[in-house]
Amino acid sequence: MIQEYYRAAAKSDALNKVKAGYIPIGGGTYLSQHQEGISTVVDLQDLGLNEIKADAGTIVIGASTTFRELFENDLIPVSLKMAIQQELKINLRNLVTVAGHLCITDGFSIIQGWLYAAGVKIHIYPEGESIPLQAISNPKELAKEGFIESISIEKNTDVHWNTISRTPDDISLVGVILGQQQDQNIRVVLAGFNEHVNVLSPINKGRIMEQVKDFLLNAHSQYSNKFISYNYYFKNSITLLERILKDNFK
Numbered sequence: 001m002i003q004e005y006y007r008a009a010a011k012s013d014a015l016n017k018v019k020a021g022y023i024p025i026g027g028g029t030y031l032s033q034h035q036e037g038i039s040t041v042v043d044l045q046d047l048g049l050n051e052i053k054a055d056a057g058t059i060v061i062g063a064s065t066t067f068r069e070l071f072e073n074d075l076i077p078v079s080l081k082m083a084i085q086q087e088l089k090i091n092l093r094n095l096v097t098v099a100g101h102l103c104i105t106d107g108f109s110i111i112q113g114w115l116y117a118a119g120v121k122i123h124i125y126p127e128g129e130s131i132p133l134q135a136i137s138n139p140k141e142l143a144k145e146g147f148i149e150s151i152s153i154e155k156n157t158d159v160h161w162n163t164i165s166r167t168p169d170d171i172s173l174v175g176v177i178l179g180q181q182q183d184q185n186i187r188v189v190l191a192g193f194n195e196h197v198n199v200l201s202p203i204n205k206g207r208i209m210e211q212v213k214d215f216l217l218n219a220h221s222q223y224s225n226k227f228i229s230y231n232y233y234f235k236n237s238i239t240l241l242e243r244i245l246k247d248n249f250k
């Protein structure tokens with residue numbers, strides 16, 4: 001149970017607390033409901049980490065930026081805004097932060113799928129290192145010696161996605177997200193397959209159908225979407241994939 005809440009006034013102040021075992025808190029929507037084993041938290045909201053700015057070729061988003069701030073910012077690609085609209089209803093959008101959402105891995109998340117497909121990089125304070133999200137198996141683990149300061153997206157990111165859900169604003173039961181890489185290969189991310197979004201290695205456009213089918217067949221035993229059968233997932237993810245390729249990657 002959370003017994004001590006500390007609001008840091010400077011990044012160095014927050015870092016000292018993290019090193020002393022305090023857990024960084026973003027919007028608090030997850031931590032407030034999952035307090036097992038957590039006794040001290042450090043709030044990062046006064047550190048000015050909610051800026052969205054354009055650098056040379058890159059959009060840098062502060063870790064404490066809420067999805068509402070993202071949704072309302074002109075620098076953010078429309079396809080990410082659509083994912084935010086689909087996944088986070090207005091109350092959550094007002095609270096949930098970029099870093100908080102990245103740390104709560106959920107296999108149904110189109111937003112996380114979008115960030116993986118875009119090849120997002122994570123910047124950790126104090127190292128200032130840029131780590132590709134894909135290289136991190138559990139973003140929460142990053143916060144042992146520091147905290148997430150920002151993430152960055154390439155400005156020319158080209159990500160497209162499509163989903164099947166029970167109603168337009170319900171969670172995505174099947175989600176396919178494709179991101180074009182600079183080398184013309186495409187990164188495929190599948191949401192709704194199991195407890196993590198599944199990120200496939202970048203694939204040449206001509207081989208996507210074959211490789212995604214191979215992945216789905218080989219990973220059959222890891223399938224764990226309790227809402228729909230594996231066969232339903234297989235058939236419909238392939239249909240969505242065909243549709244996205246036809247409409248966006250001719």
Ligand SMILES: Cc1cc2nc3c(=O)[nH]c(=O)nc-3n(C[C@H](O)[C@H](O)[C@H](O)COP(=O)(O)OP(=O)(O)OC[C@H]3O[C@@H](n4cnc5c(N)ncnc54)[C@H](O)[C@@H]3O)c2cc1C
Nearest residue numbers: 026027028029030031097099100101103106109143147148
């Ligand atoms: C598809 C989907 C649907 C969802 N639907 C709902 C819903 O309907 N209702 C609902 O209540 N929730 C829902 N959630 C969960 C909700 O989105 C999470 O509660 C939210 O992502 C947590 O964000 P937060 O900013 O509130 O994080 P917090 O609760 O503040 O923190 C979450 C984790 O992130 C870590 N963290 C935060 N900031 C940093 C940082 N800067 N550096 C390092 N670590 C950090 C914390 O230490 C903690 O481990 C949904 C999630 C998904 C993926």
